[in-house]
Amino acid sequence: xxxxxxxxxxxxxxxxxxxxxxxxxxxxxxxxxxxxxxxxxxxxxxxxxxxxxxxxxxxxxxxxxxxxxxxxxxxxxxxxxxxxxxxxxxxxxxxxxxxxxxxxxxxxxxxxx
Amino acid sequence: xxxxxxxxxxxxxxxxxxxxxxxxxxxxxxxxxxxxxxxxxxxxxxxxxxxxxxxxxxxxxxxxxxxxxxxxxxxxxxxxxxxxxxxxxxxxxxxxxxxxxxxxxxxxxxxxx
Numbered sequence: 001x002x003x004x005x006x007x008x009x010x011x012x013x014x015x016x017x018x019x020x021x022x023x024x025x026x027x028x029x030x031x032x033x034x035x036x037x038x039x040x041x042x043x044x045x046x047x048x049x050x051x052x053x054x055x056x057x058x059x060x061x062x063x064x065x066x067x068x069x070x071x072x073x074x075x076x077x078x079x080x081x082x083x084x085x086x087x088x089x090x091x092x093x094x095x096x097x098x099x100x101x102x103x104x105x106x107x108x109x110x111x112x113x
Numbered sequence: 114x115x116x117x118x119x120x121x122x123x124x125x126x127x128x129x130x131x132x133x134x135x136x137x138x139x140x141x142x143x144x145x146x147x148x149x150x151x152x153x154x155x156x157x158x159x160x161x162x163x164x165x166x167x168x169x170x171x172x173x174x175x176x177x178x179x180x181x182x183x184x185x186x187x188x189x190x191x192x193x194x195x196x197x198x199x200x201x202x203x204x205x206x207x208x209x210x211x212x213x214x215x216x217x218x219x220x221x222x223x224x225x226x
Contacts, residue, residue, distance in 0.1 A: 032211045043203050043217030044156070051212070087155070091211035101146060101205065101215055102172070103156040 004088045009108040012078045020073040020107055022088030027068050030093040035062065035073045037084040038106070044087065047073065083111045119204050119218035126194050126225055134189045134221050136204030142216075144209045145187040146171075147179065149200040150220075156203060162187055163209065194225045 005023040012018040024033065034049040048055055048062045050071075055062040061074040075082055087106040117138040126132045136145065143164050148156040148171075158171030160179040168179050176198060178190045187206075191198055201222050207215035 030211075034214075036215075041220075043205075043220050045217065046214035049212065049214070085155075093211040101207070102158060103148070105155040 004090060004104055006086070006088055006104065006107045008105065009110065011110045011112060012075075013112050014080060015077050018075040018078045018082070018109065018111075020075075020086050020088075020109065021070065022072070023070045024088070024090055025069045027090060028092060031068075031090040032093060033062065033064060033068075033071050034089045034091055035060070036087045036089065036103075037082075038087070039081075039084045044103075047086070049091075078109075078111045080111050080113060083109055085109070117204060117206055117216050117218045119202075119221050122219065122221060124221060124223050126223070128195060128225055129193050132191045132194055132223070134191075134202055134204075134223070136187045136189070136218060138185055138187075138204075138206040138216070140206065140208070140216075141184055142206035142208050143184070144207045144215075145181065146205040146207075146215075147177070147187065147189045148203045148205065149173065149198075150203060151200050159189065159202075191223075194223075196225050199223060199225045 035047040036044040038044045048060050050062045063072045085106040085108050087103050120135045146161045147159040150156045157173050159177050162168045162181040165181050165184050181187050201220045203220045204218040205215045
């Protein structure tokens with residue numbers, strides 16, 4: 001399985017943008033980049049995913065490097081409710097095992113009021 | 114209501130006892146997963162299933178048994194619980210395509226005394 005590397009923790013101030021990085025230098029051409037987050041005492045929830053192009057949705061934006069070896073999850077205006085662990089995951093379209101959803105340790109985001 | 118539900122939410126059991134954690138989803142998703150999350154760590158995959166009667170091991174399968182006789186249910190059994198299996202267990206489901214999101218249950222907090 002292709003691996004991802006994320007910082008253990010990051011801090012942000014409320015109402016400021018947050019850029020959460022993820023490195024995936026061994027990504028294959030058929031790997032989708034997914035982001036999930038886990039709020040305290042809850043199960044993970046989907047945030048966004050992309051393949052090659054940048055993506056936007058109501059929760060966040062995903063910026064994917066041209067060589068696809070890294071990506072950045074962007075929260076445009078952090079709120080206290082965004083404090084969570086954020087996971088960057090690769091899922092391979094070309095393999096059955098790509099549906100396994102393998103998690104790393106993620107990035108603990110702290111949002112200061 | 115549509116969704117994915119886990120039961121029980123909390124369970125205390127004694128060492129050596131058999132315990133079964135239930136997971137039910139209403140979307141007819143082909144893939145289902147079981148994870149454990151130890152305090153302060155990320156999710157580790159125990160078992161997953163690609164369809165009814167098809168299951169496969171994840172990263173940490175030892176001490177666990179799964180079955181999938183119906184698409185919507187994916188029970189996880191600890192045949193002889195040990196203290197090291199004290200953890201929060203999450204179930205998830207997805208239709209399997211790498212470009213779709215997965216949905217997670219709220220978790221079962223299991224304590225083995």
